[in-house]
Amino acid sequence: QKEVEQDPGPLSVPEGAIVSLNCTYSNSAFQYFMWYRQYSRKGPELLMYTYSSGNKEDGRFTAQVDKSSKYISLFIRDSQPSDSATYLCAMSAQETSGSRLTFGEGTQLTVNP
């Protein structure tokens, strides 16, 4: 069983829709949670970074962490065609040497004009 599970999609939505992307994990030691966005033929770029449980908002993006359920989400409001990309969740444990991350498989999102 993978440590981090993420629905690979693909997910296709109309412009303006609310998008929900999700990951579940099994390692209760994970404390730091991230979302990366990866455009086609590019490297991933950090989108959101949260520590422990709770919500974090940045513009149209909200990251949510529920440690009791071992579940994290990324919500995109008023989605735009420029949001079309692959979204990867990533997480790490506090004690991990070198800040090693464990990634989900990535969800491919297309926002249609």
Place this chain on the structure above:
Amino acid sequence: DVKVTQSSRYLVKRTGEKVFLECVQDMDHENMFWYRQDPGLGLRLIYFSYDVKMKEKGDIPEGYSVSREKKERFSLILESASTNQTSMYLCASSFWGEGEQYFGPGTRLTVT
């Protein structure tokens, strides 16, 4: 802005060749990482380094080696390339103790 650069965007090599992939970062990060990314498998860690001349194996180190002679530079070496090493290779860096990793643009390697 953090800049992580990789020596090539696209590379085609023959089976059995020795392949060098180089990564350079300009933010004085202690940690550097090499991943490969494959459809259906996501990002998998090959090797990482938290200091000059230090290295640790990741999840899939077989068939690879690394070198870190300078803090800003981390090289991935395929001693004898095989077709199953055809993949996208991504380099990343971060400060010690911080989870945020900054990625390079990737090298798409094809081994024929």
